[in-house]
Amino acid sequence: MKIEKIELFAIRLPLKVPFIVSYHRYDDMPSVIVKMTSACGHVGYGEAVADEHVTGESLESTISVIRHLLGPMLLGKNPMHLEQIHDVMDRAIRDVPAAKAALDIACHDLVGKKLGLPVYEWIGGRYHDAFPVTHVLSIGEPEAMAHEAKQQIEAGYTSVKMKVGVDVASDVERVAAVRQAVGPGVPIRIDVNQGWVNAGKTLQAMKQLDGYDLDWVEQPVRADDFEGMVEVKSKINVPLMIDEGVRGMSEMRRLTMMQAAHKVNIKLMKCGGIYPAKKLLHVAEMSGIECQIGSMVESSVASSAGFHVAFSSKIVHSVELTGPLRFSEDIGNLSYDLPHIRLNDQPGLGIDVDEAVLERLTTARYEVIG
Structure with missing residues (x-):
């Protein structure tokens, strides 16, 4: 099993009402969706919700680090080899946890679908x-x-x-x-x-x-x-x-x-x-x-x-x-x-991504080039 393709979608998730915490007001939620495809045809999804106040990342920096650094390094890798994948990412760049999380989650979704098992x-x-x-x-x-x-x-x-x-x-x-x-x-x-x-x-x-x-x-x-x-x-x-x-x-x-x-x-x-x-x-x-x-x-x-x-x-x-x-x-x-x-028993993350909604909420789209 190998990672063959990684696509990135910058989206803005619409909130029903603004979400206000001590350091910021959110009128919508910017997010980066990772779509990871294996050579055997399985598709896994990941997500990065960056927060400048907590993780030190932004939507733009997250896209850049996945698109130009971490993503290319994972092409051809086996998504089951998670210890190695995290070691490769950590050696490449310090911190940027939301960017790494998006790729990690997509790997887990892929592996679960390959095994026919829920991630848990x-x-x-x-x-x-x-x-x-x-x-x-x-x-x-x-x-x-x-x-x-x-x-x-x-x-x-x-x-x-x-x-x-x-x-x-x-x-x-x-x-x-x-x-x-x-x-x-x-x-x-x-x-x-x-x-x-x-x-x-x-x-x-x-x-x-x-x-x-x-x-x-x-x-x-x-x-x-x-x-x-x-x-x-x-x-x-x-x-x-x-x-x-x-x-x-x-x-x-x-x-x-x-x-x-x-x-x-x-x-x-x-x-x-x-x-x-x-x-x-x-x-x-x-x-x-x-x-x-x-x-x-x-x-x-x-x-x-x-x-x-x-x-x-x-x-x-x-x-x-x-x-x-x-x-x-x-x-x-x-x-x-x-x-x-209560979680279901579907393989991977156990959710279906609506491609039409993803397309509608997308503000920018990229493919990782190896």
Whole structure:
């Protein structure tokens, strides 16, 4: 089995409503779709959702690095040889995890289709039968967030995650409004996306949020401030999750050595794909750190890849892969059984890509030349 052809599609996925986090507002989601064809005729799809604020990549840089560097190096390679493929990519260029993730995911889809097996079956086998899907609230006015939260809980969701990180005072108002709206029994998680910057502001915020029965708080300080995470963890009574602070193995090693958080949010776009994500999970499991598989608001392609990692991993306790639910149009058909997600037993990623929709959303198209 050899990789014969790699095509790239720059697309913009339309959001139903803008998605707002502490560092950016997204009116649509730019994405790079990889279509990988093997010499035996199988087709695998991958996806890169780059984020300048998290991975240091853009849509344009991702296309360039795949088109001119990584893609040509993989032509003729066996997509089953994932250890070698990642070694080749890592030797060629440092970082660029979303670009590597797109190629990694496409390889996994190809291999699964060749074997006639879902990806989860050959990266560990199914462990979980289903995961509850948490509704994610982007940043808005307290009343609007509270109204949306109440609507979604009434619609069947069992938990909510709030994006915060504007400033301490208004964030406390947001949490208070949502808690009042959903009542005392609904789990609420808050994701600060580094917005409180340092341990001092975070401790001030968490003191004011004491009593709102939060499930956990995610990445309140700057991504590289592991010392700040340690201080926060030692002084609050709510579980602490790290996200932007852990991309690859070096940060995971630092996390485990410092025990800087109770939980870690692993994303394929941050670490380089399915294969390195499984390695990170093994390290976290050895250190007793609970894991979540998250996303950068991705289409059915990368979202399904994340779910295959989650469903095959005992240490994964939660998922946050809701991109397809936020889009008014998607290129794939990943199916949610809300408020849960259950994977099918189709080969590869288990989704069909609608070529007509892909063509309609494409703004630029390229073929990798060896």
